[in-house]
Amino acid sequence: MAGVGGGNDFQWCFSQVKGAIDEDVAEADIISTVEFNYSGDLLATGDKGGRVVIFQREQEGNNRSHSRGEYNVYSTFQSHEPEFDYLKSLEIEEKINKIRWLPQQNAAHFLLSTNDKTIKLWKISERDKRAEGYNLKDENGRLRDPFRITSLRVPVLKPMDLMVEASPRRIFANAHTYHINSISVNSDHETYLSADDLRINLWHLEITDRSFNIVDIKPANMEELTEVITAAECHPNQCNVFVYSSSKGTIRLCDMRASALCDRHSKFFEEPEDPSSRSFFSEIISSISDVKFSHSGRYMMTRDYLSVKVWDLNMESRPVETYQVHEYLRSKLCSLYENDCIFDKFECCWNGSDNAIMTGSYNNFFRMFDRNTRRDITLEASRESSKPRAILKPRKVCTGGKRKKDEISVDSLDFNKKILHTAWHPKENIIAVAATNNLYIFQDKIN
């Protein structure tokens, strides 16, 4: 059966699921971000409780030839804690909005994690040796009486059980009045940007007490506010270029060489709208919830409520490809507005070779689109199809009339089961899908 993501024999299989099975989901356990590192060997998740869990892929070459490397817990730590800003009467959630890995430069791993107000740089390092034979301390760490020391020895390094330590190396605070929605590491590996609803700041990874404001769309009179920044990202190889998307469905590309304050865009991407089809919902569903550059840097992808669009950076007038994620929801917009689901922020991602894209939907469904074959598939993250190496069966939503045997009708969809966060391994066909408090990992079938 032809699948999506590569070749005709391609099929997705269940690999692993992490998290509790019980129905009662604690708010803190809801996963809020998922991100592979540059090599794909590490997979980080952040949750509403401010915790980060990092999984590491087991090295292949174990005897079990059937299972490819599995992801097991490598490190976990409390990244952010809840705060209360007494001056502004603002509760600051500990929820991790985004995690972004830095490219690896030495044995340690570094990542940036952010909540609504504060970004932190974490160092994750391994310790597998311990020094023994100190002169001034005995084995228990107690100080030895200096007068009792009659000879000196050189401490020796002895192996110990592997310990993975996470320590906060930088804390970038107090630079955002509004809620941070994005962070993005620049290709120069020295700077990164952080974006909130109205402003974007540029930081140097070494400097925490200063940041440059590069975009400010706050109007002088707040009554004139018409749009907010919803996402921002640095270009993957041009360190002077970044984009930001808005709640009105537009994307602005800025060049930091042009001026210090990039309020004037270099490129403005907007799809023309048919004015006769405009409705109360038009602007809300056009709000872009995620923007991602392709790995090549030639294209970018945007996610709005009902579709995913691929844009060629050389053409601002309209997207080059549009994929419908769940068009059947267009006739449900009234109830989706009432239950606030219309404001859900779905993310999207590219595969390593940029020929496939993936995004989430409701009922724990997620969708994949093959850009070359134009084929699409709907899969489900559920415990029912969670036998090891079980092939995932495509799902189909029936929009009206006769419902076929395996289809599910629009009215039966569970809108509380949202897949907002997904990630695709940078090189292989391995995907991580966050379904509320569970993390699913799927791999391609080994033929």
Added chain:
Amino acid sequence: MSSEVEKVKTIEDASAEEQREMEDKVVSPEKVEEAKLKARYPHLGAKPGGSDFLRKRLQKGQKYFDSGDYNMAKAKMKNKQLLSAAADKTEVTGDHIPTPQDLPQRKPSLVASKLAV
């Protein structure tokens, strides 16, 4: 005889109009949904993406706390032993004087993530 013909004519007219209405509805499910929403909430403004909506979004997390009121209430409690306030765990706003029981306890999650099991 002619009245019968007339009756038939008006019926035909009516069904033609219905057909046009149906076509309009088929063309735009969004407009149908909009009509539904306006029927339920007649006071809804025309501009959903307007500044009111955005400002509400920017103010997420706002909880009103007046330390003067809080400390006065705390002092009063020592004398009066207020019991009933605890029953009403609504949002603490300017209308309602916060007492120590009302303020939500914001403790960090000391429990490890269930993903790390």
